[in-house]
Amino acid sequence: MLKNVIGKNWPVLTLGVALLGGLLAPFADKSTMPGFYVEVLLGGLMAGVLYSLVALGFALIFKASGVFNFAQGAMVLFAALAVARLAERMPLWAAILLAMAIMVVLAWLIERLVLRPLVNQEPVALLMATLGVAYFLDGFGQTVWGSDIYSIELGIAKEPVMILAGLFQGGILVNKEDFVAAIVAAALVLGLAVFFQKTPTGRALRAVADDHQAAQSIGIPLNRIWVIVWSVAGFVALVAGVIWGSKLGVQFSLSQVALKALPVVILGGFTSVTGAIVGGLIIGVGEKMAEVFLGPVLVQAFDLAGGGIENWFAYMLALLFLLVRPEGLFGEKHIDRV
Amino acid sequence: MFYRENGQFKSTYASDQQMLPILQDRIFMAALLVFAFGAVPFVVSDYLFLSLVIPFLILALAAIGLNLLVGYCGQISIGHAAFMAVGAYAAYNIALRIPQLNFLVVLVLAGLIAAAVGVLFGVPSLRIKGLYLAVATLAAQFFTDWLFARVKWFTNYAHSGSVQTAPIEMLGWKIDAPVEKYLFLLGVLVVFTLIAKNLVRSHIGREWMAMRDMDVAAEVIGIRPVYAKLTAFAISSFYCGVAGALWGFVHLGSWEPLAFNLTLSLNLLFMIIIGGMGSLLGSYIGAAFIVILPILLNQAPQWLGMRVSTAMTSHLELMIFGALIIFFLIVEPLGLARLWAVGKEKLRLWPFPH
Numbered sequence: 001m002l003k004n005v006i007g008k009n010w011p012v013l014t015l016g017v018a019l020l021g022g023l024l025a026p027f028a029d030k031s032t033m034p035g036f037y038v039e040v041l042l043g044g045l046m047a048g049v050l051y052s053l054v055a056l057g058f059a060l061i062f063k064a065s066g067v068f069n070f071a072q073g074a075m076v077l078f079a080a081l082a083v084a085r086l087a088e089r090m091p092l093w094a095a096i097l098l099a100m101a102i103m104v105v106l107a108w109l110i111e112r113l114v115l116r117p118l119v120n121q122e123p124v125a126l127l128m129a130t131l132g133v134a135y136f137l138d139g140f141g142q143t144v145w146g147s148d149i150y151s152i153e154l155g156i157a158k159e160p161v162m163i164l165a166g167l168f169q170g171g172i173l174v175n176k177e178d179f180v181a182a183i184v185a186a187a188l189v190l191g192l193a194v195f196f197q198k199t200p201t202g203r204a205l206r207a208v209a210d211d212h213q214a215a216q217s218i219g220i221p222l223n224r225i226w227v228i229v230w231s232v233a234g235f236v237a238l239v240a241g242v243i244w245g246s247k248l249g250v251q252f253s254l255s256q257v258a259l260k261a262l263p264v265v266i267l268g269g270f271t272s273v274t275g276a277i278v279g280g281l282i283i284g285v286g287e288k289m290a291e292v293f294l295g296p297v298l299v300q301a302f303d304l305a306g307g308g309i310e311n312w313f314a315y316m317l318a319l320l321f322l323l324v325r326p327e328g329l330f331g332e333k334h335i336d337r338v
Numbered sequence: 339m340f341y342r343e344n345g346q347f348k349s350t351y352a353s354d355q356q357m358l359p360i361l362q363d364r365i366f367m368a369a370l371l372v373f374a375f376g377a378v379p380f381v382v383s384d385y386l387f388l389s390l391v392i393p394f395l396i397l398a399l400a401a402i403g404l405n406l407l408v409g410y411c412g413q414i415s416i417g418h419a420a421f422m423a424v425g426a427y428a429a430y431n432i433a434l435r436i437p438q439l440n441f442l443v444v445l446v447l448a449g450l451i452a453a454a455v456g457v458l459f460g461v462p463s464l465r466i467k468g469l470y471l472a473v474a475t476l477a478a479q480f481f482t483d484w485l486f487a488r489v490k491w492f493t494n495y496a497h498s499g500s501v502q503t504a505p506i507e508m509l510g511w512k513i514d515a516p517v518e519k520y521l522f523l524l525g526v527l528v529v530f531t532l533i534a535k536n537l538v539r540s541h542i543g544r545e546w547m548a549m550r551d552m553d554v555a556a557e558v559i560g561i562r563p564v565y566a567k568l569t570a571f572a573i574s575s576f577y578c579g580v581a582g583a584l585w586g587f588v589h590l591g592s593w594e595p596l597a598f599n600l601t602l603s604l605n606l607l608f609m610i611i612i613g614g615m616g617s618l619l620g621s622y623i624g625a626a627f628i629v630i631l632p633i634l635l636n637q638a639p640q641w642l643g644m645r646v647s648t649a650m651t652s653h654l655e656l657m658i659f660g661a662l663i664i665f666f667l668i669v670e671p672l673g674l675a676r677l678w679a680v681g682k683e684k685l686r687l688w689p690f691p692h
Binding site: 068113114117118121123124125127128129131132133134135136137138139140142143147259262263265266270302304308309311312315316318319322323326327328 | 476649662
C-alpha cells in the first residue's frame, strides 16, 4: 500500500521533502531567532495571499476561455488607479462600486473587440493579443487617471502590532493591514468557490471550461459567459489592486506584480483555483525565506553586489517543479493523442 | 505580369533545389544586395544610420533567431533578450580578457556561450510545452537580469554596474564611423540569413517544423524530440547571442545591466508576430516595423502641429502600440510577410484570379 503510493508519486514527494528541508534550513544557523523566523514565515504567507489574488484572475480566465491573460497585471493597475482617483471625489465604497462598473465595461469591450474576432486562433496569438491589451491598458489608464503615485486609504491602521510577546523573545510584528488583506482574500476565494459550484452561471462557466463546443451546443451563450468571466477577473483585479495599492501605493510598478503571479500560476496549474492559492502561498513563503535567509549567504559566498534573489527565485522554483511535474500541482494531466 | 516562371524549366536536381528557384527572385535579390551595399552608404545620413538602420539590422538578426525557435520549432519563448544579454556580456568579458582576439572570433564565441545557456534553459521544453513553457522561459529573463546586475565579475567590478566596450578593430579595420558599422553589420546579417535560410530548408529545419506542427506525430515517425528541440534552442540562442554582442558593441557602446530587459524580449516577440512567424522575411519586416513605429509616434504630433507633453507621448505610444498589435493579429494573424506572399501569388497568376 505505502509502496504503491510512494512508487507513483516519488518526484512530488522528493520535491516536498526538499521544500520542507528548505523551510527548516535557516535553523542550521544557530543564530536564527525563532521569533524572527515566524515573522518572516508570516510575511511570506501574507505576500503569498496577495500573489494568489492575482493568480486567481489568471486561472479564472484560462479555465473558462483558454486565454492566457497577460493583461491581468495591467487590469490590476487600471482598477487601482480608478479607485484611487475616484476616491478623491466620492466616498471609498462609491469609488469601488464605480470602478467595478468600469471593469465590467472593460470586460465587455475586450470580449467584443479582441476575443471575438480572434476566436479559434492559436493560443500564442491570443497570448499576444492580451499583451497588446496590457500595453493599451497601461497607456490608457495613465492617460485617463494620471501617472503620479496615488494612495488608497482603507482606514486600517498601518502600525505593526505585536503579538505572542510571551511565546517568543521580542514577540512577532504583524501588520494589521496584511491581516485584513489575508481575510479578504480568503473570503473572496470562498465566495468564488460558492459562485462556481452553486449558481447556474457558475455551472455554465464550468461547462464552458470543460468543452466550448459541447457547452455551446446545449445552449450556453459563449459570448456572454466570456464577458462574465472577464468581469469576474476584473473584480479580482480590483480587489488585488485595492489591497496592493493601499500597501505599496498606486503606481506603474503595480502592473509588474502580475509578473510575480505568473510562476504561481504555472506552479499551481493553469486551470486550478486551488492551485492558484496553494501555489501563491508556496511562492510567497519561498521567496521571502530565500531573500531573508539564502540571500545573505549567497552574497557572502559569491561576493554579489546585493541580494534581490526574490526577482527570479519564484521562477526557478516553478521551473524546477515543472521539470518534475509538467502539469503543475493541481493541473489536469494532459494526454497527447495523434 | 513580369513575375512568372513560364519557360523556366529545371533540368537538373541542383536547379530544382536551389534557394531561389525563380529567375525574377534572383534578379531582385541581387539588385537588393547591390542597393544595400552600393547605394545605401552614399544616400543615408549618419543620423539615420545610428537611429534607424543599425538598430534595425541587429534586431532583425535577433528576430531571425527567435523566429527559428518560435516560428519554425513552435517553442514559445518570452525571455529571449536573456540570451542577447548573455551574448553581450560574454563578448564584453572575452574582449576584455583577451584583447588581441579578432572581433569576429569574439562574436562567434559569444554566440556559442549563449547557445550553451540556451540549451540549459531549453531543457524544460522536453517536459513542458505551450504556454507553460512560455512562462518558464521568463525564468531565463529574470535570472540573467539579476545575474549581470549583481555578480560583479561580469561587469569587471564597475561601480555603476554599467560596462563600456573598447572600439572594434578587425584586421586593421577600425569600425567606428556609422557607414562602416552599417557595412559590417550588413555583411554579418547577410551571412547569418543565408545560414538560417539553408538551415530551415535542410533536414534539421524540416524536423523543427514537424515538431511544431505536431510533436507526438513527429516523434512517431522517428524524429528525436530532444535533438530537434535542443538544436532549435541552441541555434536560436546563438543568433540572439551574436545579436546581443552586436547590440552592445556596435549599437550601444556602453550599457546598463537592464539594457536587455523584458521589454526587449516582448519587442522581439512582437517583431515575429507582426512580421510573420515561420518566415525569415517576416523577421526583417517585423524588426523594421518595431524600430520605425516609436520614432513615427514620437514625431507624429509635431508634424500635425500639436503640442503634447512627453509623458502623454509615452502613454499614447503604449496605447497605439497595443492597439496596433491587436489590429494586426485580427486582420492578418500570419503577419505582414503573408501579405507579401499573397501579392507574389497574385502576380504569378495575373490576369487570372486563380
